[in-house]
Amino acid sequence: MITTNSKLIFAIILSIFMVSNSYAQDGETLFKQNCASCHKTNTKKLVGPGLQGVREEAGEDWVIKWTRSSKELIESGDARAIKVYADFNKTAMPPQNLKDEEIIAVFDYIDTKAVVIKAPTDNEEIILDSSLKGGSSDILSWIYGISAIIVFGLFGFIMKKA
Numbered sequence: 253m254i255t256t257n258s259k260l261i262f263a264i265i266l267s268i269f270m271v272s273n274s275y276a277q278d279g280e281t282l283f284k285q286n287c288a289s290c291h292k293t294n295t296k297k298l299v300g301p302g303l304q305g306v307r308e309e310a311g312e313d314w315v316i317k318w319t320r321s322s323k324e325l326i327e328s329g330d331a332r333a334i335k336v337y338a339d340f341n342k343t344a345m346p347p348q349n350l351k352d353e354e355i356i357a358v359f360d361y362i363d364t365k366a367v368v369i370k371a372p373t374d375n376e377e378i379i380l381d382s383s384l385k386g387g388s389s390d391i392l393s394w395i396y397g398i399s400a401i402i403v404f405g406l407f408g409f410i411m412k413k414a
């Protein structure tokens with residue numbers, strides 16, 4: 253027997269799933285709308301450099317600052333910013349009006365696209381890993397895991413009461 257109460261609980265839990273899911277998709281949409289015209293998610297150049305691995309290398313703070321205003325970062329004397337700017341013939345990247353979380357979502361999306369191929373060792377082992385690397389996709393799996401435990405727990409509880 254399904255009570256109104258349990259329906260409500262399911263609706264809440266379902267919406268939690270949908271919110272966390274739409275956040276993950278957001279990164280893809282944001283990337284396609286704002287960055288894809290100039291950047292690839294791998295290491296190949298387009299108008300600007302491929303963005304794979306840039307966050308790992310430069311740090312999250314750096315990529316957030318850069319994306320908002322590369323000009324400010326260059327003018328602050330940041331060595332990496334000056335070098336990237338010079339490497340790309342001083343074509344300035346237009347500032348992107350995005351929130352911290354949106355920029356993080358974009359780089360999370362880039363990480364999901366990254367295919368890391370380890371140099372072949374003696375036994376020619378090739379590992380494709382994109383999900384194994386840290387970042388907030390780990391946190392998402394935790395959210396899913398914990399929500400699943402809550403769902404089952406609540407369900408058991410409701411069944412007992414019914």
Ligand code: HEC
Nearest residue numbers: 286287290299300301306315319336337340343344345348
């Ligand atoms: C109109 C083209 C254009 C768009 C759109 C654009 N970029 Fe860029 N980006 C560049 C260029 C060109 C560079 C190389 C540096 C320079 O010339 O200023 C660059 C460099 C970068 C770098 C530094 C890379 C490194 O190796 O340090 C990051 C990070 C970056 N862009 C992120 C983004 C993100 C995220 C977006 C979307 C929200 C975006 N860019 C949108 C043109 C663009």
